[in-house]
Amino acid sequence: MENFTFYSPTYFVFGKDTENQAGECVKRFGGTKVLIHYGGKSAIASGLLGRVEDSLKKSGIPYVTLGGVKPNPRSGLVYEGIELCKKEGVDFVLAVGGGSVIDSSKAIAAGTVYDGDFWDFYMGKRIEEALPVGTILTIAAAGSEGSGDSVITKEEGMFKRGASGDAIRPKFSILNPALTQTLPAYQSAAGITDIMAHLYERYLTNTKEVEVTDRLIEALLLTMKHEGPRVIADPNNYEARANIMWAGMVAHNNTCGVGRSQDWNSHNIEHELSALYDCAHGAGLAVTMPAVFKYCMNHDVMRFAKVAVRVWGCQMDFDHPEVTALEGIEAFRNFLISIGMPKNFEELGAKEEDIPKLADILCNGDGRPGYIEGFVKLSEEDCRNIYKMMV
């Protein structure tokens, strides 16, 4: 195991009706003027936004609102949010939505107290300071509610990039599984896929002797394997939603990722897809991961055999571990298809002729060094090959 630090100071309030505690929570962490940042009209139509506003009013906390966050959130709205916060003297950003809304809120929180262009953070500058952020989560997926990460897409060039820092870890996150019950099945499935991707990205490590985190990751994958189909079969299954929601947080606050190298190649390869085609991140991952895993399998066959046996219930082929490894990848792919995820470029809405462009932006765009490197180092040609496997 490698040396590490771990810091997850977010206060989690989990369960039914917990959005009514928004005002108390903002107060607990010193907010006196709030920006409520949200996505589309569903937050208004469902009554959620109204309940959150009521809760703030009850606590005597004034607020302004800014809606319009889209999936794969854009830099344009971030600039708008920063202006608004400065103008209105906002000192607390409250995200009401899924990962996109939370990521946009984090960018606004960091940008508001920074003299330069907030995009600097997404070009590698560490975020040291930000307005406090709170979240009311409506989709179990991104894990942004418990992480110090944010991903934003810059309109010019459609670069999708991430930024990090303890300062943008939410002070509190309100997780009410019932809020996710109204999600369309496709979005629920994309969320399930994203959570499983966060687990696989950590599982694929070159660090030896990391049994405790291996086991924790497997535990969460087993949970998703069990609860995912239950949610697709019955969107109103509160208990399955609850198990997925907590799994989604633990999957990404790094409890199960410490002390080990991680992969993130699949995320990087997918980011170019959702940036270009504006597809759901989880759907892109469903097409990307099986291709990446097959391409990289021989780098560590036993690791893929392990997850095949421990999570997917495959029988170990002790004479041909590669058979078991592949069986596990196929089982995962079939699982993703079974919950309604796309299985190839066509179903995703991606185009074969874009592959050279995708691989070029991925490896060379925005200052990248000509390759990507995680579990395996992948050249531009490797990336083209992987994209081709997805066709």
Place this chain on the structure above:
Amino acid sequence: MENFTFYSPTYFVFGKDTENQAGECVKRFGGTKVLIHYGGKSAIASGLLGRVEDSLKKSGIPYVTLGGVKPNPRSGLVYEGIELCKKEGVDFVLAVGGGSVIDSSKAIAAGTVYDGDFWDFYMGKRIEEALPVGTILTIAAAGSEGSGDSVITKEEGMFKRGASGDAIRPKFSILNPALTQTLPAYQSAAGITDIMAHLYERYLTNTKEVEVTDRLIEALLLTMKHEGPRVIADPNNYEARANIMWAGMVAHNNTCGVGRSQDWNSHNIEHELSALYDCAHGAGLAVTMPAVFKYCMNHDVMRFAKVAVRVWGCQMDFDHPEVTALEGIEAFRNFLISIGMPKNFEELGAKEEDIPKLADILCNGDGRPGYIEGFVKLSEEDCRNIYKMMV
């Protein structure tokens, strides 16, 4: 799943040589005058205390020291520590040791800023305020490095009681697995047992539909089952020590215990043993748990069958689940014996003739209501029966 809140804001610094960051860490959390609280001479002899003092000196932080914490820490030293902190104007308590030292430090931290008797907290008053606490952990066992709990024994009456509060959660905890390599095998085994007890106490729940936390607990039990014997076979196995150390933290910071009722009957039954005989808490648990589990098994046979299959590798007897359940309890008991733990009263140093007294203090002592209640409600007679099973 039940509604819950989760808050684990401790900053963890994990790995080799991390004790040299003590000064920086105290500074990060605003300490300007430190009490270094520790146990016996081993902390001095090993050079650990010297390295911690050097680190504080380098950061320009003055300190006073108070050693002498014994296993099953006593109220007498806590009062002494509180006096010292008040007299010296201490504003940060740094625990260097295992669970006993940390628990004693937490009690001192709470008592120093409280006008009344600190024992009030151990009689049920919630701790709302305390000096900040940091820890440098030398034994993987109690999980106190990541919890808001503390257990102290009051000399008059030998009552062993717990107190809780977010205020006594450590601000930081330094976890260097190498520091645990010098532990005698018996203490290592007792620590392993304590960690597994923290997991079983959470596993035994009456809450339905808690797959995610069930799976996380099983993951950590599997880790302990794998790594425990490796540490007993080779005390210098850093990697096995590291896996156990992180498992011990996650086992008790409640990541895997949220949203579900928990048991803690075994801990309560054991507390009377270590209070009376001053045995190692883990050793007492090794004798207590199998008896409690057998006595309570029929309350939920399928739960015991599940852990038997998923953790202990038993084959499910679908016609007679109670056979599998019992097999799992026996497998756990044999595991504990195999790592060197006592198997009965005699090996623990406990006496059959004390059983009426033990059950009486347990159920009626210090204002208790005549029974204990966790996974199952146990009368004084039940507790006598359980103690008898340990003979």
